[in-house]
Structure formats: structure tokens, C-alpha cells
Amino acid sequence: MTLDAACLEYPNRRQGYDHDLYAWSNLHERKPVVWPTGKGVAVWVCIDLEWFPITPEDQPFRAPGHMQTAYPDYRHYTSREYGTRVGFYRLLDALAKANVVASVAVNGAVAERYPQVIADIVAAGHEIIAHSTDMNGTIATGLPEADERALIQHSLDALEKASGQRPRGWLSIARSQSWNTVRLLKEAGLDYSCDWVNDELPWRFNNGLINLPLNHELSDRQIVTVQQHSAESYAQQMTDAYDWLSREAKQSGGGRLLPLNVTPYILGLPYRIEAFERLIADLAARPDAWFARGDQIIEAWSASEG
Amino acid sequence: MPQTLNGDPGLYDFSPYRDRPRIIWPNGKTVAVWVAPNLEYYEIDPPANPHRKSWTKPHPDVVGYGHRDHSNRVSHWRMADAMSRHGFPGSVSLSVALCQHHPEVVADANARGWEFFSHGIYNTRYSYGMDEAQERQIIEDSIRTVKDATGQTIRGWLAPALTHTSRTLDLIAEYGLDYTCDLYHDDQVQAVKTATGDLASIPYSLEVNDHYGFFVYNMSPREYADALIRQYERLAVEGEKSGTVMCIPLHAYLIGQPHRIAAFEGVLEHIAADGRAWITRAGEIVDAWRAQQTGAAA
Numbered sequence: 001m002t003l004d005a006a007c008l009e010y011p012n013r014r015q016g017y018d019h020d021l022y023a024w025s026n027l028h029e030r031k032p033v034v035w036p037t038g039k040g041v042a043v044w045v046c047i048d049l050e051w052f053p054i055t056p057e058d059q060p061f062r063a064p065g066h067m068q069t070a071y072p073d074y075r076h077y078t079s080r081e082y083g084t085r086v087g088f089y090r091l092l093d094a095l096a097k098a099n100v101v102a103s104v105a106v107n108g109a110v111a112e113r114y115p116q117v118i119a120d121i122v123a124a125g126h127e128i129i130a131h132s133t134d135m136n137g138t139i140a141t142g143l144p145e146a147d148e149r150a151l152i153q154h155s156l157d158a159l160e161k162a163s164g165q166r167p168r169g170w171l172s173i174a175r176s177q178s179w180n181t182v183r184l185l186k187e188a189g190l191d192y193s194c195d196w197v198n199d200e201l202p203w204r205f206n207n208g209l210i211n212l213p214l215n216h217e218l219s220d221r222q223i224v225t226v227q228q229h230s231a232e233s234y235a236q237q238m239t240d241a242y243d244w245l246s247r248e249a250k251q252s253g254g255g256r257l258l259p260l261n262v263t264p265y266i267l268g269l270p271y272r273i274e275a276f277e278r279l280i281a282d283l284a285a286r287p288d289a290w291f292a293r294g295d296q297i298i299e300a301w302s303a304s305e306g
Numbered sequence: 307m308p309q310t311l312n313g314d315p316g317l318y319d320f321s322p323y324r325d326r327p328r329i330i331w332p333n334g335k336t337v338a339v340w341v342a343p344n345l346e347y348y349e350i351d352p353p354a355n356p357h358r359k360s361w362t363k364p365h366p367d368v369v370g371y372g373h374r375d376h377s378n379r380v381s382h383w384r385m386a387d388a389m390s391r392h393g394f395p396g397s398v399s400l401s402v403a404l405c406q407h408h409p410e411v412v413a414d415a416n417a418r419g420w421e422f423f424s425h426g427i428y429n430t431r432y433s434y435g436m437d438e439a440q441e442r443q444i445i446e447d448s449i450r451t452v453k454d455a456t457g458q459t460i461r462g463w464l465a466p467a468l469t470h471t472s473r474t475l476d477l478i479a480e481y482g483l484d485y486t487c488d489l490y491h492d493d494q495v496q497a498v499k500t501a502t503g504d505l506a507s508i509p510y511s512l513e514v515n516d517h518y519g520f521f522v523y524n525m526s527p528r529e530y531a532d533a534l535i536r537q538y539e540r541l542a543v544e545g546e547k548s549g550t551v552m553c554i555p556l557h558a559y560l561i562g563q564p565h566r567i568a569a570f571e572g573v574l575e576h577i578a579a580d581g582r583a584w585i586t587r588a589g590e591i592v593d594a595w596r597a598q599q600t601g602a603a604a
Contacts, residue, residue: 002435002436007431008440008444015407024407060364176368197376198373198380218565226524237526243568244568
């Protein structure tokens with residue numbers, strides 16, 4: 001048995017990455033980032049607000065949380081709708097009670113179908129990040145470039161029409177990109193994407209687009225749905241993360257970022273919401289916490305970048 | 307050459323965990339504790355091995371790649387600083403191409419006095435299907451690359467992504483390597499049967515590997531820390547009869563996440579303060595065991 005010779009050839013074995021998307025850098029050696037009023041930890045709540053067509057498509061792949069049974073999968077269709085009708089409003093109320101702002105990563109279809117939800121987000125002072133068209137709008141290599149470009153445009157247009165503002169940020173479904181995505185997002189006029197989980201502070205792709213990392217390991221999807229921990233354990237883990245980052249910020253003199261990526265149909269359930277409310281209230285009371293929207297974080301980071 | 311007879315790969319003789327010759331660790335310690343950070347490089351667009359897929363998504367698998375990249379931008383230093391604070395050296399399972407891609411990470415580990423063994427060229431290249439010449443090529447590459455980058459001569463092997471051939475152990479023994487981390491049959495160092503050379507199996511661990519803890523057993527950070535402490539306490543007691551080995555295999559992109567590192571640091575603090583642990587590197591453990599063996603291959 002012999003393996004194809006290509007399996008022992010290493011054409012990209014060189015200093016730096018095996019791609020040209022962005023450059024390497026060690027977070028602990030960068031110029032310290034300064035958050036407004038010298039706060040230690042930027043707390044970035046980012047809620048995914050999604051609409052799942054009852055007719056799932058698998059091209060390029062089926063989105064996490066999508067339909068699972070034979071047609072018609074009323075159980076998952078309505079459970080996801082529950083998130084948008086009920087759970088999302090519990091999350092909005094929790095944020096309002098703590099008097100903090102957040103980002104909401106919204107499918108274009110939500111804006112087209114439920115403009116009232118968009119109005120409520122805008123009225124509360126939250127930011128809207130573009131989150132594809134609907135949950136069939138997945139991106140991966142193999143999706144024709146023209147289709148991907150159209151998908152990005154369609155999402156931005158729908159959200160702009162409903163909210164009055166063109167989103168500055170982008171979150172792909174399942175954070176999945178093709179080889180073209182970074183270029184297409186930049187071409188579409190976006191300032192940042194949230195898909196790359198390789199860092200804990202913003203950084204720039206070589207084409208100038210910013211990545212604001214939305215750590216999937218800290219998401220309710222990962223901790224509650226995938227790893228099957230309780231909402232109380234989730235909140236404990238976020239508190240532990242905050243405490244660690246706060247200590248690092250003090251010791252290094254540089255700001256840190258805690259992304260809280262939450263999902264209405266996961267944390268917005270009656271038996272889980274209290275853990276989230278307590279978490280937000282607890283963090284909002286910390287003297288070194290800066291609750292901020294994604295666009296505010298990249299503004300502050302850009303200002304201290306140069 | 308191990309013979310595969312009736313389904314037995316012929317790696318070692320059966321030896322029950324009872325009435326064994328006593329293994330004595332230095333200074334009356336009962337359990338040798340070694341920490342094995344995996345310093346890895348996963349390629350964004352590796353060639354396909356017909357026996358195993360590298361990524362679940364079409365390339366680039368942004369989350370898979372980015373998650374591993376977190377080690378080399380953020381969490382390696384977080385993990386390594388916690389280890390250094392409590393006096394734990396690392397024995398590094400190294401994707402040797404990391405010496406080219408991010409020499410800063412390798413230099414940091416070397417400066418901390420850590421030992422390196424090979425974990426293949428990349429964690430996205432698999433040994434399945436290699437012929438003997440190809441396998442020799444990656445062993446020779448590993449020895450040369452680590453020597454050039456760190457000055458160290460590697461003494462051990464953890465197969466890339468745990469992918470083997472039936473000749474791997476013979477070959478690494480022939481090249482003079484002293485230990486394999488690929489066999490999980492014991493809590494003590496054991497001799498491995500090879501065609502030439504003395505090879506030891508040092509207990510690594512799947513079961514308390516951070517990857518298994520978090521993604522196979524779905525433990526919370528605090529549950530994983532508790533599991534490590536229970537593992538330690540039992541092995542420290544059993545080691546009174548004959549010295550045991552506890553390995554803590556880590557990946558910075560997992561253990562170095564902000565919600566996990568504090569609980570883990572508590573484990574290091576516990577073990578360091580306990581007094582029964584010989585906190586050391588893989589090579590020293592194998593040497594101490596080897597010195598207590600009678601005959602070449604025990």
C-alpha cells in the first residue's frame with residue numbers, strides 16, 4: 001500500500017499561515033486595546049434571530065437547528081418560531097432590565113416577515129447584524145460566487161429596508177464561509193464579520209475587513225444544546241470566563257472581550273431565562289464591564305489600533 | 307515485527323495489575339505526573355487521505371480551523387503560564403510543521419524547558435496507507451525538524467491524529483525513540499515488543515484528555531477539573547505499592563478558553579501542593595522506569 005505522493009508534499013509549509021487571508025499575531029504581545037472609560041472587559045451579547053423554512057435545503061449543508069423529521073416537521077418549525085415570538089422578547093426584556101445594549105444577528109427573512117420585531121430591536125437601541133437570508137442560506141465552498149453575492153445583497157437589502165440602516169456586520173450561518181466570502185463581504189461594503197473564532201479581540205483580514213470573533217465555545221448552542229449543560233452551568237461558565245478575562249485585563253493593561261452568543265429558542269425558555277437574567281444583571285453590575293454592540297466594539301478597537 | 311495472530315496485534319505480554327515488581331519514583335513520590343500539551347497545526351486545505359477526512363465541511367472549515375488557530379494566537383500562552391506558575395513542565399506532542407508556521411510558539415515552549423516529541427508533520431496528515439519509505443520519511447522529517455528548531459532530539463511519538471500503520475512502533479524503535487504515547491493498556495510504564503530496540507509505552511490518556519472530557523463526556527469545566535483530581539487521588543494512593551503514571555493531555559484551544567482555564571489551574575495547584583506527585587517530563591519517567599528493569603527489553 002502506498003499513499004498518493006501529494007500526502008507527503010507540503011507546498012505551504014512556511015513561516016506564517018498556509019493561506020493569505022490574514023496574518024499571524026500573538027494577542028498577548030499586541031498593543032493593548034483601550035475600551036471607552038478604561039473598562040476592562042467588553043461584554044458583547046449577540047442574539048441569533050433566525051427563520052427556518054419548513055422545507056430545509058441541504059446545499060451546501062443543512063443549518064444547525066434546522067428541520068429533522070420528514071415533511072412537515074411542525075415540531076421543529078414551531079419550536080424555532082417560539083424563539084422569535086416568545087423567547088426573543090424574554091431576552092429583550094432581560095437586556096432592558098439591566099439597561100444594556102446588544103447586537104442581534106438577524107436573517108433577512110425575519111425582517112421581511114416580522115417587521116415589528118425589527119422595529120422593537122431598533123427602538124431598544126440594539127444593533128442589527130446581517131445573518132444571511134434565512135436558514136437555507138448557508139455558505140460554503142461550492143456555492144456559486146454569483147449566488148453567494150446575491151445572498152449577501154438580499155440579506156443586507158431586506159434588513160436595511162425594515163430597519164432604515166444598512167448593517168455593518170455579518171454573521172454567516174454556522175459561521176461557515178467559502179473561499180470567496182471575505183472578499184464578497186468587503187465588496188458588499190460590510191465593515192466586519194463574526195465568523196472566525198481564532199482570537200479573542202478584533203483583527204483585520206488582509207483585505208481590510210475586520211473580524212470580531214464570536215467564540216462558538218461560549219455560545220448557548222455549544223454549551224446547552226451540544227454539551228447538554230444546564231442554563232445554570234452555562235451562566236457559571238460565563239461568570240468564570242468574565243472573572244478570568246477581567247483579571248487578564250488588569251494584569252496586561254489591555255481590554256478583553258467576552259462574547260455571549262445566545263439563541264432565543266435555547267435560552268429564552270421559561271425554565272432557562274432566569275439564569276440568563278441573573279447573569280446579565282450580575283455582569284452589568286461589575287465596575288469593569290462595558291456592555292457594547294458589535295459596531296461600538298470595532299469602533300473602539302479601530303481607534304486604539306493605529 | 308509484531309505478528310497479528312488471532313486478532314492480537316502482539317504489542318506486549320499480558321500482565322495483571324497485581325503483584326508486579328515495585329516501581330519506585332524519586333524522593334518517595336508515588337505518582338509521576340506529566341502534562342502533555344498538543345501544539346498542533348491543522349492545514350486549511352490539506353490533500354485528501356482516502357482513509358480519513360480532515361474536515362467535515364468543504365475547505366475552508368472556518369470554525370474547525372479557527373478553533374485550532376486560537377491555540378497559536380491566544381490560548382497557548384494562557385495554558386503555558388498557568389503550568390509555569392505551578393511548576394509543571396510540558397512534554398509537547400508537536401505537529402512538527404509548527405516549527406515552520408509559528409516558530410514563536412515552539413520557541414516559547416522550548417524556553418520554558420519543555421520536552422518535545424513528534425505528533426507527525428501536521429494533524430491533518432494521516433499515516434493510514436503509508437508504505438514503509440513514506441513512514442520513514444515522516445519520522446526522519448520529525449527528528450530533523452525538531453532538532454533544527456529546538457536543539458532537542460525527540461524521544462517519543464504520538465501518531466499524527468492517532469493514525470498508525472502496523473509497522474510504526476518497529477520503525478520508531480529502530481530510529482532510537484524511547485517511548486510511544488499511543489497505547490492505553492496500563493497506568494504504569496510498560497515494555498513494548500518491537501523488531502529492534504527498546505521501546506516503552508508511557509501512559510498518555512484518552513479518558514482524561516481534555517478533548518474527551520469536553521466533547522466525548524461533555525463535562526463542564528468544573529466537572530473536568532474534578533475528574534482530574536479524582537484521577538490523581540486514586541493513582542497517588544495506588545502508587546504507594548508501585549509507582550503509577552498520570553498524564554494530562556491538553557489542547558490549548560480547549561483548556562485555554564476563558565471559561566475553562568481557572569478550574570484547570572485549580573487542578574495544577576492541588577497536585578503541586580499535595581506532595582505525592584513527581585511532576586516531571588515524559589523522558590524522565592521513562593528513564594526512571596528503564597533503570598529499574600532487568601534485561602534489555604524487560
